[in-house]
Amino acid sequence: MDPVRPRGGVWQPSTLISFSQSQERKKMEKQVVDVARGAFNSGRSRPLQYRKQQLRALLRLIRERQADIAAALKQDLNRSEFDTPLLELIGLEKDIKLAESKLSDWTSPQPVEKNLLTISDDVYIQAEPLGVVLIIGAWNYPWALTLQPLVGAIAAGNAAVVKPSELSKNSASLLKELLPQYLDKEMYPVVNGGVPETQELLRQRFDHIFYTGSSTVGKVVMEAAARHLTPVTLELGGKSPCYIDKDCDIAVACRRITWGKFTNCGQTCIAPDYILCHPSIQNRVIEEIRLTLLEFYGEDPKTSPDYSRIINQHHFERVLALMEGCTVAVGGESDKTLCYIAPTILKDVLPHARVMQEEIFGPVLPIITVSDVSEVIRFINEREKPLALYVFSSDKRVIKRMLSETTSGGVVVNDVIMHYTVSSLPFGGVGNSGMGKYHGKHTFDQLSHHRACLIKSLAMESLNKARYPPLTPSRLHRARCFMLSRLCSCAQATCAWAVIATILALGLLIALLVVLLKDPVA
Amino acid sequence: MESQKQVIERLRTAFRSGVTTPLQFRLKQLEALLSLLEDNEPQILEAMHKDLAKPKFEAVLSEVDLVVNDLCHTISNLHSWMQPSYVGKNLATKFDDCFVRREPLGLVLIIGAWNYPLQLIVAPLIGAIAAGNCAILKPSEISKATEQLLSALIPKYLSQECYAVICGGAEETKLLLENRFDHIFYTGSQAVARSILQAAAVYLTPVTLELGGKCPCLIYGRLDIKAGAKRLVWAKFFNVGQSCVAPDYVLCTTEMRDALVPAIREALEEFYGPQAQQSPDYGRIITDRHYDRLMELLGKSEGKVVIGGDGAKEDRYMAPTVIVDLKESDALMQEEIFGPILPIITIESLDQGISFINQREKPLALYVFSDESQIVTTVLERTSSGGFCSNDGIVHMTLPGLPFGGVGASGMGSYHGRWTFETFSHRRGCMLRGWGLERISMLRYPPYSERRLGWLRWATTAKKKGWAGCSVM
Numbered sequence: 001m002d003p004v005r006p007r008g009g010v011w012q013p014s015t016l017i018s019f020s021q022s023q024e025r026k027k028m029e030k031q032v033v034d035v036a037r038g039a040f041n042s043g044r045s046r047p048l049q050y051r052k053q054q055l056r057a058l059l060r061l062i063r064e065r066q067a068d069i070a071a072a073l074k075q076d077l078n079r080s081e082f083d084t085p086l087l088e089l090i091g092l093e094k095d096i097k098l099a100e101s102k103l104s105d106w107t108s109p110q111p112v113e114k115n116l117l118t119i120s121d122d123v124y125i126q127a128e129p130l131g132v133v134l135i136i137g138a139w140n141y142p143w144a145l146t147l148q149p150l151v152g153a154i155a156a157g158n159a160a161v162v163k164p165s166e167l168s169k170n171s172a173s174l175l176k177e178l179l180p181q182y183l184d185k186e187m188y189p190v191v192n193g194g195v196p197e198t199q200e201l202l203r204q205r206f207d208h209i210f211y212t213g214s215s216t217v218g219k220v221v222m223e224a225a226a227r228h229l230t231p232v233t234l235e236l237g238g239k240s241p242c243y244i245d246k247d248c249d250i251a252v253a254c255r256r257i258t259w260g261k262f263t264n265c266g267q268t269c270i271a272p273d274y275i276l277c278h279p280s281i282q283n284r285v286i287e288e289i290r291l292t293l294l295e296f297y298g299e300d301p302k303t304s305p306d307y308s309r310i311i312n313q314h315h316f317e318r319v320l321a322l323m324e325g326c327t328v329a330v331g332g333e334s335d336k337t338l339c340y341i342a343p344t345i346l347k348d349v350l351p352h353a354r355v356m357q358e359e360i361f362g363p364v365l366p367i368i369t370v371s372d373v374s375e376v377i378r379f380i381n382e383r384e385k386p387l388a389l390y391v392f393s394s395d396k397r398v399i400k401r402m403l404s405e406t407t408s409g410g411v412v413v414n415d416v417i418m419h420y421t422v423s424s425l426p427f428g429g430v431g432n433s434g435m436g437k438y439h440g441k442h443t444f445d446q447l448s449h450h451r452a453c454l455i456k457s458l459a460m461e462s463l464n465k466a467r468y469p470p471l472t473p474s475r476l477h478r479a480r481c482f483m484l485s486r487l488c489s490c491a492q493a494t495c496a497w498a499v500i501a502t503i504l505a506l507g508l509l510i511a512l513l514v515v516l517l518k519d520p521v522a
Numbered sequence: 523m524e525s526q527k528q529v530i531e532r533l534r535t536a537f538r539s540g541v542t543t544p545l546q547f548r549l550k551q552l553e554a555l556l557s558l559l560e561d562n563e564p565q566i567l568e569a570m571h572k573d574l575a576k577p578k579f580e581a582v583l584s585e586v587d588l589v590v591n592d593l594c595h596t597i598s599n600l601h602s603w604m605q606p607s608y609v610g611k612n613l614a615t616k617f618d619d620c621f622v623r624r625e626p627l628g629l630v631l632i633i634g635a636w637n638y639p640l641q642l643i644v645a646p647l648i649g650a651i652a653a654g655n656c657a658i659l660k661p662s663e664i665s666k667a668t669e670q671l672l673s674a675l676i677p678k679y680l681s682q683e684c685y686a687v688i689c690g691g692a693e694e695t696k697l698l699l700e701n702r703f704d705h706i707f708y709t710g711s712q713a714v715a716r717s718i719l720q721a722a723a724v725y726l727t728p729v730t731l732e733l734g735g736k737c738p739c740l741i742y743g744r745l746d747i748k749a750g751a752k753r754l755v756w757a758k759f760f761n762v763g764q765s766c767v768a769p770d771y772v773l774c775t776t777e778m779r780d781a782l783v784p785a786i787r788e789a790l791e792e793f794y795g796p797q798a799q800q801s802p803d804y805g806r807i808i809t810d811r812h813y814d815r816l817m818e819l820l821g822k823s824e825g826k827v828v829i830g831g832d833g834a835k836e837d838r839y840m841a842p843t844v845i846v847d848l849k850e851s852d853a854l855m856q857e858e859i860f861g862p863i864l865p866i867i868t869i870e871s872l873d874q875g876i877s878f879i880n881q882r883e884k885p886l887a888l889y890v891f892s893d894e895s896q897i898v899t900t901v902l903e904r905t906s907s908g909g910f911c912s913n914d915g916i917v918h919m920t921l922p923g924l925p926f927g928g929v930g931a932s933g934m935g936s937y938h939g940r941w942t943f944e945t946f947s948h949r950r951g952c953m954l955r956g957w958g959l960e961r962i963s964m965l966r967y968p969p970y971s972e973r974r975l976g977w978l979r980w981a982t983t984a985k986k987k988g989w990a991g992c993s994v995m
Contacts, residue, residue, distance in 0.1 A: 470793065
C-alpha cells in the first residue's frame with residue numbers, strides 16, 4: 001500500500017526506523033488485534049451487564065478526569081476549559097447515558113410483518129455484535145470523535161481497537177493512559193502512532209472500520225478495508241455552504257454563524273465553510289460578524305482565553321495560504337509562533353479562488369455574492385455533496401427549495417451545527433462527505449449486524465406441500481396464494497377498516513337516534 | 523450505439539433535472555415495471571428455461587412472484603416511506619422541527635447474477651426507482667437469454683432517460699466501474715466483490731454486496747425426520763443447488779445421518795421421480811464450465827457417495843447427490859458448492875457443530891433443524907450469519923419485512939421491501955429553527971464563564987429517570 005501523508009502530519013519514512021524495530025512494531029499491532037479478537041471470542045462482551053458496566057466506567061473516566069482532559073486539550077488546541085465539557089464531553093455523556101438506559105430495548109428482537117405461510121412463526125430482526133471494530137479518531141475533537149463511536153461499539157457488544165489521532169498528541173497519550181485504567185484493556189486497547197502504525201493496523205482484519213477524518217485518507221481506509229471485505233463508516237468533510245437570505249434576521253443569523261465558524265478556530269467538520277449572500281447585504285453581514293467577534297473574543301482574540309489555536313505549523317501555513325488573492329474585510333493577522341490566525345472574513349470572493357478549492361478547516365470565512373436562490377442551488381449542486389448545509393431565511397418557499405433541490409449529510413435552517421446535538425438525528429455524510437451514520441442509537445445500529453430470523457416448526461407440513469414438486473397447476477396456484485400472497489399495504493388495510501368502522505358507527509348512531517326520537521305513543 | 527460514458531452522462535443529466543424525484547414519476551415507473559412482468563411472463567419463463575432449464579414452478583415462485591410481490595408492496599407503501607420521519611428532541615431544540623428526509627443518491631449501478639437472473643437485478647431496481655434514483659443495470663452475461671430479454675424490455679417499459687441496461691462481460695464491467703456512481707449494488711462472488719469495493723473506494727461510493735459462502739445446516743436433537751428431509755431437499759435442490767442461500771452442507775450426528783439419508787432419498791423420489799433427469803421440475807447447471815467444476819469437486823472428494831453422483835454433460839444434468847464420510851479438509855468443504863451436492867458431516871455434539879460453524883466465515887444463511895427450541899436458541903445465540911431460519915430453508919428471504927443480506931465475508935448491506943428503498947436513499951438529518959429564544963442560545967457563546975457553564979451543566983444533569991438525551995448547548 002502506498003504511504004499516505006496524513007492531514008498535517010509529518011511523514012516518517014519507515015526506512016528511518018531500523019528493520020528490527022519495524023518488525024517489532026508490526027508484531028505489536030497484530031498482537032493487539034489478536035488479543036482483542038480473543039477477548040471478543042470469549043463471549044464476555046455480549047451480556048448486557050458487561051456492556052453497561054463498561055459504559056458506566058467510560059462515564060466515570062470522563063467525569064473524574066475532566067481536568068486532565070481539559071489540560072491535554074489546552075496543550076493540543078489551546079482549547080478553553082469551558083469548551084471541553086461544552087464541545088467534547090456533554091455530548092459524550094449524553095450518548096453513554098442513552099445507551100445504558102436503552103440497551104435492553106435496542107438488543108431485543110424487533111418483530112416484523114409476516115405473510116400467510118409464516119403467520120404462526122416468529123419473524124424478527126435481532127441486533128448482534130460484529131466482532132472487532134477499529135475506530136480511528138480525529139484531532140479536532142479528539143475525545144468526542146474517538147469515544148462517541150466507542151460508546152456504540154461497546155453497546156453493540158463488540159471489541160474495539162481505538163486509534164486516536166497522533167496530531168492531538170497530548171489527548172492521544174492521555175487516552176492511552178486512562179482507557180485501560182477504566183475499561184477492559186484487552187477488549188478496548190488503545191494503539192497510538194502515526195502513519196506507519198495506522199497502515200499496519202489497516203492490514204489486519206476487522207469486522208468494521210470507523211474512520212473520522214479527510215476524504216483523501218477515507219479513500220485509503222476504504223481501499224484497505226476492501227481487501228478483507230470489511231464494511232466502513234467514513235465521517236469525512238468538505239465545504240459546508242451557508243446561505244444567508246435577504247429575508248432573515250441578519251443580526252441573529254450572524255451571531256450563530258460566528259459561533260459555529262470560529263469555535264475551535266474553525267476546525268470543525270460541520271463549521272459553515274463559506275457564506276453565500278446577495279451583494280446588497282454583504283456589508284451588513286460583515287459588520288454583524290465583526291461586532292459579534294468583538295463581543296465573543298474582545299479586541300484582540302489572541303489574548304482571549306476562549307479563542308483556540310491551529311493544531312500545528314503545517315495547517316497554520318495551509319490556512320494562511322488560502323487567503324492568497326482575496327480581499328480581507330476583517331482580521332487577517334497571524335502569529336506563526338503561536339499558530340494563531342485571527343478570525344478573518346474575506347469579501348467578494350470568486351468561485352475559482354484558492355480558498356474555494358478545499359475545505360478551509362480554519363478561522364477564515366469567505367463570502368461569495370449570488371443573485372438569487374436559484375444561483376445558490378446551482379452553486380451548491382455543482383460541488384461535492386457537503387457534510388452540512390446551512391440556510392438562514394424566514395421565507396418558507398426559500399427553505400423548501402433549498403431542502404428539496406440540494407442534498408447534504410445534514411441541514412440546519414436558521415442555525416449552524418446544532419443538529420449534531422440531537423442524538424435521534426442520524427449524523428453522517430453522503431458522497432464525498434462520507435458514508436454511514438451515527439450518534440445515539442444510530443451508532444449502535446451502525447456497529448451491529450441486524451440478523452433476519454425466521455423461527456419455524458416442522459409442523460403444518462400440509463401447508464408446505466403446496467410448494468413441493470412435482471408441479472401441478474393447482475399446486476402452483478395454491479403456492480402462489482399462500483407462500484407469496486400479494487400483500488395489501490397497511491395503509492390500505494387501515495383505510496378499509498376506517499371506512500368500515502365509520503359506516504358502522506354512523507349506522508349505530510342513526511339507529512340510536514331513531515330509537516330515542518321515536519314517538520313513544522304508538 | 524451509445525458508449526458507456528454517453529449512457530452515464532445522459533442518465534446523470536436526467537437525474538440532475540429532478541425528473542425522478544416526484545412520487546408520481548416513481549409510481550409510474552414502478553407500475554410500468556409491473557406491466558413489464560405481467561405482460562411478458564411467458565417470455566420471461568422461457569428465457570430462464572433456456573438459461574438454466576428453470577422449471578416453471580421455480581421460475582414463477584422464486585423469480586416472477588417474488589419480484590411482483592415486492593413491487594406491489596413498494597407501490598402501496600412508497601408514499602409513507604417518502605414522508606419525513608420526525609424524531610425526539612432535546613431541551614434546547616424543543617421548539618424546532620427535527621426530522622429525517624429520505625433523498626435519492628443519484629445514479630446507481632446494479633450488477634446482477636445468473637442464478638436468479640430476473641430477481642437479482644429487478645428486486646434492487648425496485649428500490650432504486652422507489653428511492654428516486656437513475657439506474658444502470660448490468661445483468662449477468664452468463665444467463666444470456668434473460669440478459670437479452672431484459673435489455674429489450676426495460677427500455678420499452680421504463681423511461682429511457684433514467685434507466686439503461688448495459689450488457690457485457692468482465693471487461694465491460696471493469697470499464698463501467700471506472701466511472702463514478704452514487705451507489706453500487708453487486709450480487710455475486712467474494713473475489714469480484716473485492717475488486718468492486720476497490721473501484722468504489724476511488725470515488726468513496728457506498729456499496730451493497732450480496733455474496734455467498736457455505737450455508738451450514740445443523741440437524742440436531744429430536745425432530746420429525748420426514749418433514750425435515752423434505753424441507754432440506756426442497757431448499758437444497760431448488761434451482762439445482764445454485765442459490766446463494768441453499769443449505770451448502772449438513773452437520774449432524776452419525777445416528778441422525780443414518781436416519782436422514784433414506785428420508786432424503788424418499789423425498790427426492792417424491793419430488794423428482796426415480797430419474798431426476800426426466801423430471802420437468804428439476805433444473806440444469808448453468809454452463810459447461812460450472813458443470814465441470816462441480817464434477818471435478820466431486821471427483822476430488824474423499825467422501826462416499828450414497829445418493830446420485832452421476833451426470834450427463836451434454837444436458838448439463840447433475841443428479842441430486844448426497845455424500846458422507848468427509849473430513850473437514852475435503853475438497854467439497856473448501857469453497858461454496860453452488861450445485862446439487864450435499865455433504866453430510868458428522869459431529870458428536872452440539873458444541874462441536876457450533877465450533878465447526880464459528881471457525882468458518884460468517885455465512886449468508888444458517889439453518890437449524892430441530893423440534894427442540896432450546897437447541898435452536900443455543901445455535902442462534904452462539905453463531906452469526908446474514909440470516910437465520912429454523913426448520914426450513916430459503917423462505918426467510920421471501921418476507922419483505924426481513925432485511926436480506928450477509929455479514930462479514932457473506933456481504934454488506936441488505937435489501938428487500940423497505941430495506942431496498944432505504945439502501946438506495948440518503949437519510950438526511952434536518953433541523954429547522956426559529957429566530958426566537960436567542961437567550962437560550964446565548965448560553966453557548968463566549969466569553970465563557972463559570973456561571974454560564976453552570977447553567978448548562980445544571981440543564982444537562984437535572985435528569986429524572988427516563989429523561990434520556992437531554993442536552994443544552
